[in-house]
Amino acid sequence: MNTKTNYQRTEYPRPQYYRESWQNLNGIWKFAFDDQNEGEKNHWYQNPNFSTDIQVPFTYETEASGIGEQTFHPYVWYHRSFQIPEKETEKQVILRFQASDYLTKVWVNDSYIGSHAGGNSAFSFDITNAVEGTEINKLVVKVEDSHSCIQPRGKQRWTDENFSCWYVQTTGIWQTVWLEFLQEKSIENVKITPDLDANSVAFDYKFKGKMEENDIVETTITFKGKIIRQFSFAPERSTMHMETDLLTDLSEWKIHTWSPENPNLYEVTFRMKTDGKLTDEVTSYFGMRKISIKDGQVLLNNRPIYQKLLLDQGYWPDTMLTPPSDEAMLEDIEKTIEMGFNGVRKHQKLEDERFLYWCDKKGLLVWSEMAATYEFSDTAVDNFTKEWLEIIQQHYNHPSIITWVPFNESWGLPNIFTDKQQQAFTESIYYLTKSIDPNRPVIVNDGWEHTISDIITLHDYEESGSAFIKRYGDKDRILGNKIPHDKKKYAFAQGYEYNGQPVIISEYGGIAFQDGKGWGYGNQVASEEDFLHRYLDITNAIKSIPYINGYCYTQTTDVQQEVNGLLKKDRIPKIGLNKIKAVNDTIV
Structure with missing residues (x-):
């Protein structure tokens, strides 16, 4: 293998629900592309003569996988062998995947086990009847992905090249694969x-x-x-x-x-x-904590909390969406806290459960946001709903998660401003979420064109603090849908109105340094002095508006072609962390 760094994920993948009887299946697997989709027809699962090595759980697009090819391949195959420890042979054997994108099919010892659709939720199979005691067992996995915009894909591109703020796709197994051994009961x-x-x-x-x-x-x-x-x-x-x-x-x-x-x-x-x-x-x-809303404010444990969040997309240079290690996740969390932020909005990504575990331990608030589709159809509704339901149930117990965000910026809902069918879909997801979790706020269509939503969140990349204050100074004009809040989009879809909810600026900033290649939001700055002036000006403007309850700055790190992070891709700070903290701590 030719990995830049020999990354390995050996930690127990689900610390919120830990058992001692388990076996990690990460590591070197055999791998093959199947661009003609001939593998099933030719029974590759019976004779998986794959010649390429891949380091699981890193996808073939990453350097950490040992392959590092970013051309899209719609069908990929994996193979490895495993043995059941003798002490576990009388138990049921459960094969678990923390995440695999998008349609995953599994064979054990030539027997077809089942499939799962969805790139973000965990899933498992009972393979007890297919394994052979302490003998060597054959595990073959096929993953099918596509450029389809009716499957939840988040920030993964659906073209051959990156564009704007959409990045290289993630294909196949991208989180831990493992076995768990259980008694019949x-x-x-x-x-x-x-x-x-x-x-x-x-x-x-x-x-x-x-x-x-x-x-x-x-x-x-x-x-x-x-x-x-x-x-x-x-x-x-x-x-x-x-x-x-x-x-x-x-x-x-x-x-x-x-x-x-x-x-x-x-x-x-x-x-x-x-x-x-x-x-x-x-x-x-x-964790014993309560999230509630009263008098236009978000309360944590019955006390108002002003949320200072970072937009966090969870990408790393060599591993992309897969965190390279516990240490890497901790570094992001600790630097976020060191900069004076009290939470993150996990943008278009359902994060590794170990990241959520460390947020639970460290006290970092999390907005959990679903990966978007980009078209609206019956199939898109079906794909989205099934996976979102799985995610709410799987991540429910994490105290750090204080808000659910199923939709962002009308992605997958292009006509929500006037379309009653798309509006009805968002209402159905709101109530479905509440049926599983009535205790957390749900934000419906983060950014603009809200339907029913517990918090009204607005995205605005205005650069001038005075212009921001002028625009938002008249609350009734913004929240009464009399003017677009960011010169383009209205706060509410037609037929909906403000009902006293808290208001948060959930995207702003995005300030990038001039580098001649990447992009950020608005004009790029030439110096640290220019950055701090603009950052302080716009942040203080947000703080000065009495009805605004918090903000989310874009963003934690640079991501591929997007260079508006407070940290570089390698997590080196562009500005002293103490200087960012000073802005967050400023009382206006």
Whole structure:
């Protein structure tokens, strides 16, 4: 292989739901392009004689994969062998993919296992009946991708070349692949819902296998090693709901809340026992925090919070959308905090769960945004809805996620301003999201042309602070749809109106230094002095508008041809981090 750096992803991929019995399948696989789509017809899954090596989970477009070819190939194949450890041979074998883009098909020992459509959500297959004990097992994966704009693709280009702020596509496996070994009965999932006002937490359990009278589920909640609560129950059906209060005399605070200043996490262990014998054990965690809206403000734990966010697209030079390591994710998070921001808007990307884990640990707020389609049709609605539903359920337990953002800038909804059908689609996604998660705000069509939305977010790359103040000084003109908020787009789609929601400028800035090649928003600056003058001017202008509750600066890092990051692609700061922090900390 000819990798620039030998990147490896060896960490447990899902720290929010950890088991000890697992096997990492990242590493060197065999790989092949199949541009004529002849592999299935010719039974490549039976004789995968692929000659190229690829480092999973990095896609063939990346340098880290060992291939580094950015030409689009619609059909790609992977092959590797694996063995089941002897101690796990009597258990069920679950094959898990954290993400693979876009249609993934799987064969084990020549048997077709199944498929999954969607490039951002995790998925799994029970391969127990296809594996052969401790023998060498053959795993073959085919991934189909396309330039289609009716599949959620985010910032991936659908042409042969990059353009504007759309980048090289991501094809195939791009997050960790792994095996998990389970008993016939196990705890499939636990949805954790904190209720700060009641000082309690609710657990919604989902079990795999037939529950019987001799089965017991134990739950132990601890904080920094001290047991806060323990309870057990006999599951009467495949799903159960349990609640417990968390008030304790072990701490003078009685309860520990989660916030950017104090990202306290409760640890929780779930155990299933049959006739007293342990059959499953999962460790997790949760944060006691509340997101709410009152009187035109966003509240965190019943107190107003002014959000200072960075637009974060999560790209790295050698690995693109796949984070190269835990250390790389931590570097981005820590530098974001060091610059005085309290959160990120994860733009057009559903981030690696380990990134969310570190945000939970470090106290960085996250707006979780769906990858967009770029056309509207029945099929696009179907593709989007299925994947979005999976994502909400999978990421629900992360306390750092405080906002859901299913749509951005009318992408995939080109006529939403007047089209009742497209408007109805956004309403359906809003209510679908609320049916799974009634506790987080949902932003519908971030940027402009809102339909129903818990927060009104506006994008404006105005360079002059005085011009910004003049435009936004009259709240009724902007939010009454009397003028376009950014000279082009209105705040609301026709038929919708402002109902007192919080207002946030969720994209602004985008200031780029002159480099003769890349681009940013508006005029590029020639010096650090010019940058800081414009940055301070426009940021202070936003802060000076009383009804605006926060902002999101574009962006964390340079990304491919886009050079408006506060950090370069290699994460070297363009401006002293303390100087950016000083602007964020300025009180206007």
